[in-house]
Amino acid sequence: xxxxxxxxxxxxxxxxxxxxxxxxxxxxxxxxxxxxxxxxxxxxxxxxxxxxxxxxxxxxxxxxxxxxxxxxxxxxxxxxxxxxxxxxxxxxxxxxxxxxxxxxxxxxxxxxxxxxxxxxxxxxxxxxxxxxxxxxxxxxxxxxxxxxxxxxxxxxxxxxxxxxxxxxxxxxxxxxxxxxxxxxxxxxxxxxxxxxxxxxxxxxxxxxxxxxxxxxxxxxxxxxxxxxxxxxxxxxxxxxxxxxxxxxxxxxxxxxxxxxxxxxxxxxxxxxxxxxxxxxxxxxxxxxxxxxxxxxxxxxxxxxxxxxxxxxxxxxxxxxxxxxxxx
Amino acid sequence: xxxxxxxxxxxxxxxxxxxxxxxxxxxxxxxxxxxxxxxxxxxxxxxxxxxxxxxxxxxxxxxxxxxxxxxxxxxxxxxxxxxxxxxxxxxxxxxxxxxxxxxxxxxxxxxxxxxxxxxxxxxxxxxxxxxxxxxxxxxxxxxxxxxxxxxxxxxxxxxxxxxxxxxxxxxxxxxxxxxxxxxxxxxxxxxxxxxxxxxxxxxxxxxxxxxxxxxxxxxxxxxxxxxxxxxxxxxxxxxxxxxxxxxxxxxxxxxxxxxxxxxxxxxxxxxxx
Numbered sequence: 001x002x003x004x005x006x007x008x009x010x011x012x013x014x015x016x017x018x019x020x021x022x023x024x025x026x027x028x029x030x031x032x033x034x035x036x037x038x039x040x041x042x043x044x045x046x047x048x049x050x051x052x053x054x055x056x057x058x059x060x061x062x063x064x065x066x067x068x069x070x071x072x073x074x075x076x077x078x079x080x081x082x083x084x085x086x087x088x089x090x091x092x093x094x095x096x097x098x099x100x101x102x103x104x105x106x107x108x109x110x111x112x113x114x115x116x117x118x119x120x121x122x123x124x125x126x127x128x129x130x131x132x133x134x135x136x137x138x139x140x141x142x143x144x145x146x147x148x149x150x151x152x153x154x155x156x157x158x159x160x161x162x163x164x165x166x167x168x169x170x171x172x173x174x175x176x177x178x179x180x181x182x183x184x185x186x187x188x189x190x191x192x193x194x195x196x197x198x199x200x201x202x203x204x205x206x207x208x209x210x211x212x213x214x215x216x217x218x219x220x221x222x223x224x225x226x227x228x229x230x231x232x233x234x235x236x237x238x239x240x241x242x243x244x245x246x247x248x249x250x251x252x253x254x255x256x257x258x259x260x261x262x263x264x265x266x267x268x269x270x271x272x273x274x275x276x277x278x279x280x281x282x283x284x285x286x287x288x289x290x291x292x293x294x295x296x297x298x299x300x301x302x303x304x305x306x307x308x309x310x311x312x313x314x315x316x317x318x319x320x321x322x323x324x325x326x327x
Numbered sequence: 328x329x330x331x332x333x334x335x336x337x338x339x340x341x342x343x344x345x346x347x348x349x350x351x352x353x354x355x356x357x358x359x360x361x362x363x364x365x366x367x368x369x370x371x372x373x374x375x376x377x378x379x380x381x382x383x384x385x386x387x388x389x390x391x392x393x394x395x396x397x398x399x400x401x402x403x404x405x406x407x408x409x410x411x412x413x414x415x416x417x418x419x420x421x422x423x424x425x426x427x428x429x430x431x432x433x434x435x436x437x438x439x440x441x442x443x444x445x446x447x448x449x450x451x452x453x454x455x456x457x458x459x460x461x462x463x464x465x466x467x468x469x470x471x472x473x474x475x476x477x478x479x480x481x482x483x484x485x486x487x488x489x490x491x492x493x494x495x496x497x498x499x500x501x502x503x504x505x506x507x508x509x510x511x512x513x514x515x516x517x518x519x520x521x522x523x524x525x526x527x528x529x530x531x532x533x534x535x536x537x538x539x540x541x542x543x544x545x546x547x548x549x550x551x552x553x554x555x556x557x558x559x560x561x562x563x564x565x566x567x568x569x570x571x572x573x574x575x576x577x578x579x580x581x582x583x584x585x586x587x588x589x590x591x592x593x594x595x596x597x598x599x600x
Contacts, residue, residue, distance in 0.1 A: 016593055058593075061424050065590045086426035098417040100346045102353045107345070114342025115425035115432075117335030 004075040006167050006200035007037040007060060012069035014055050014224075029055040031224035032069065037217075039166075039198035042189065044205065044215035046318060052224040053204040054093075057169045060202070061091045074166055087116070089167045092160035094153065094175025101145030105136060105155050108144050109162055116163040123162065130158045134184055150181035157185050161192065167200045168192075174210065186214060208314040218314070220321045227321045235317045243312075245290055247280040248305040249297050257296050258282075263289030277305060336431040343435025344442070347405075351443040361397060361447040366454060369393035372518045373459050384549045385519075387463060390455035391548065392517035394448040395541050398482060399511060401444040403504045406486030409436055410494045410585075423589075429582045433490060437483035463548045471547045474560070477567040478540025484574030485536060491581035495588075511535060520545065520555040529557050536570045539563040 014030040029052045037043045045053050058064040060073055062082045070077070076084045099108040106127055113123035131140050134154045139147060147155065153173070160168050170189070174182040193199050205211050211218050212232045219229040228235060242265060251271060255278070259267040263286030270279045282293060290309065297304060351357065372389040410433075413419040422432045456463065465471060493500035514532040515521060521529045521542055532538045543563040546556045557563075 019594070063420055063423060063590065064593050083426050086424060089424070091424060093417075096417055098421055100350075102350055103346055107349070111342045111345055112421065114338040114345075115422065115427055117338050117426075120338075 004039070005036045005072070006039045006041065006074060006198075007035065007043075007202060008072045009033050009035045009056075009060075010070045012056070012059065012071050013067050014052075014059060014064065015067045028224050030059070030066070033221075033224070033226055035219060035226060035229070037200060037202060039200055040193065041216050042193045042201045042203065042214055044203050044211040044218040045221055046205065046208070046211055046218055046314070047221035048322060051221045053221060054171055055224075056221075057091065057171050057202070057204060061089055061169050062086055088165055089169065090160045090163050090165040091169040091171065092156050092173055094172035096153070096156045098156065098159075099144050102143060104141050104143055105131065105147070106140040109155065109159055112159050113162050118163065126162050126164070127158070130161055133188060134158055150177050153177055154181060154185065157188070161188070166198065167202070170201060170203045172205055173203070174205070174207065182210075186210065190214060208318065212314045220318060222322045228317075232314055235314065236312045238317060238320075243284050243287060244310045245280075245282040245284055245293065246306075246308045246310070247282075247293070247297065248307075249278050249280060249302045250305065251276050252278040252280075252297065252300055252302045254300055255280075257300075258293060261289050261292045261296065262286070264293070278302070336427050339425070339427040339431040340435040340438060343432050344439035345435075347436065347439025347443050350439075351446055357443075357447065358450070362450045362454065365393050365396055365451050366458070368396075368518075369451070369455050370458070373455075382552075383462070384552050384555070386459050387461045387548060388520060388545055388555070389518050390452060390459060390461050391545055392519075392541060393455060394452040395537060395544075396512065396517055397444045397448040397451065398441075398479070399515075399517075399537055400508070401440050402482055402486035402489075403507060405440050406433075406436060406483060407489035407493050408500055408504055410490040411497065411500055414494065423586060429586060430487070430579055433487040433578065433582065436490075437487060440486075441479055441483060464550065465548055466550055467547055470560070471544065474540060474543045474547065474564060474567070477564060477571060478536055478544075481536035481567050481570035481574055482540070484571055484578055487578035488574055488581050491578070491585035494585055511537075514538070515541060517541070520557070522555060522557040533566065534570075536567055536574075539567055543567075 012030055012033040012035075013028070016027045016029055018024045018026060031052075033052075033056065045056065047053050055064065059066055059071055059078065062078060062085055065079065072078065073085045074088045076082075076088075078085055099112070103111065106124070109127045110120065110123055113127070114120075118126075128137070128140070131137050134157070136151060136154055136158070139151055144152065144155070153176075157170075157173055160170070173189075174185055177185070189201055189203070193201055203211070203215065215232065217229065217231055218235060220227045220235070228238065230238070251273065252269075255269055258264070258269075258280065263284055264282050265285045266283040268281045271277075272279065280293075280297075282289070284290070294304065294307075369389055372393075373386045376385045376389065410419060413422065423429065455461065493503070496503065512518070514524070514528070515535050515538040516524065516529075516532070521532060521538055524532065529538070539558070540563075542557045543560045546553070546560055549555070558566075
């Protein structure tokens with residue numbers, strides 16, 4: 001099992017048939033998906049609604065069968081060894097309302113831990129520790145029905161970690177949460193992967209920044225197909241988009257040399273006499289032009305007030321690949 | 328990661344039973360809805376029998392039958408319909424994803440349901456006995472326990488089987504539960520000895536385990552009133568045992584079928600599908 005991947009799919013295909021023929025055509029949710037996620041990775045799956053992200057997670061979590069192709073989780077065949085797979089995984093979805101409202105937070109989490117055969121004492125210790133980490137200690141004896149949306153989602157995420165799975169599937173875990181609740185969840189995910197032995201997370205998200213910040217690698221999926229799969233940095237390099245440099249400098253009299261700097265594609269400026277500033281904007285074909293621009297500005301007796309370089313974002317990559325944003 | 332298969336499933340049964348066990352202490356309103364309301368029906372029948380100068384044991388039959396209605400309602404509304412509701416709130420997919428037998432989830436529901444319902448049934452029985460001065464003469468408590476146990480295993484086994492079938496029928500299952508409430512009160516003889524329906528009708532009604540269970544329990548409380556008994560207790564016990572086996576096997580089969588169909592079609596087991 002040395003280099004067994006955490007998740008591997010080979011030509012994985014899932015077609016949903018309409019309930020009745022007259023209700024419409026079949027839908028191909030996954031189309032020959034090949035994916036390999038190594039142990040210890042925090043892997044992101046980015047795609048618009050209906051791209052096939054959730055279908056993939058449902059198959060990997062043994063809730064759906066593929067129409068064709070193969071999938072392995074922790075080295076086990078999903079169709080033949082699904083009980084072994086289930087022992088090693090857990091899944092949390094955004095907006096879950098699972099559990100029972102009349103149970104307390106601690107009781108709910110304990111109940112779900114029992115389905116994985118965890119000793120009560122161990123389960124309660126883990127629950128208390130996780131509730132503390134997620135800032136829910138003061139809610140542990142509150143009934144679940146009294147929790148806010150954010151608190152409830154934190155509890156759901158805790159449920160995923162309580163069983164200490166090898167592989168955790170997170171389906172938009174921060175959906176609809178405020179900044180603080182999202183940050184607590186993100187921080188714990190990163191901490192769990194970094195400090196656990198071969199702990200793996202497969203995360204789907206709508207939030208580009210979240211994927212960019214958290215994931216070692218990202219796959220972009222649309223209409224059931226994986227369009228690209230790489231590190232966030234390499235994905236951004238795939239977008240051949242010119243970088244821009246924006247400078248605010250003290251009023252600059254002579255700008256003629258700036259447009260002629262090697263590596264500058266376009267150059268614009270606006271003088272703001274009232275503030276004694278010149279706003280400069282360069283579209284660069286070569287990043288090495290930055291030092292020449294700075295030298296020329298300083299050589300003309302001006303001082304740099306602010307400087308900002310803009311690079312392609314994951315959103316630019318996504319739009320280029322998918323042809324649309326997350327509208 | 329965890330202990331063996333059996334321990335894991337025993338813990339799962341305990342885990343799933345817990346919400347029902349603890350629920351009976353958290354929702355005291357059940358005292359009114361589940362004890363006081365059935366007593367009204369019991370009272371209505373008791374007064375009819377009194378008015379007709381029926382033999383005294385008939386009021387005892389009504390009180391025992393009234394107490395047993397709690398189990399039938401629990402099986403219909405909290406066993407048969409339960410997987411459908413679990414699906415709607417998203418619990419079902421978490422249960423299906425867990426490394427346990429699905430029968431353990433249903434067994435947990437049954438054990439928890441049996442516990443909370445026994446509390447209700449005993450409350451109804453005790454209040455009914457006191458209110459109507461019913462004289463019960465129990466000579467074989469162990470046999471009573473045995474019959475009650477067989478009746479409950481067969482009845483909840485039937486509920487476990489219905490749980491998967493209800494999931495297949497979806498919202499229409501709601502109407503099935505409504506449809507099966509009152510007719511079963513009649514067919515199983517909740518308020519009169521089932522023998523009065525005639526042999527063939529009573530035999531048909533015996534497919535519902537509570538019919539024979541109730542008849543046997545009444546015989547154990549009124550051992551001298553053999554004229555009201557449908558079948559001998561030993562025969563009823565054997566039939567109940569057979570029903571236990573049949574319903575548990577059918578429950579396992581229908582659960583596997585439901586899960587397989589759910590995984591193939593993607594509709595049955597996943598929320599909003």
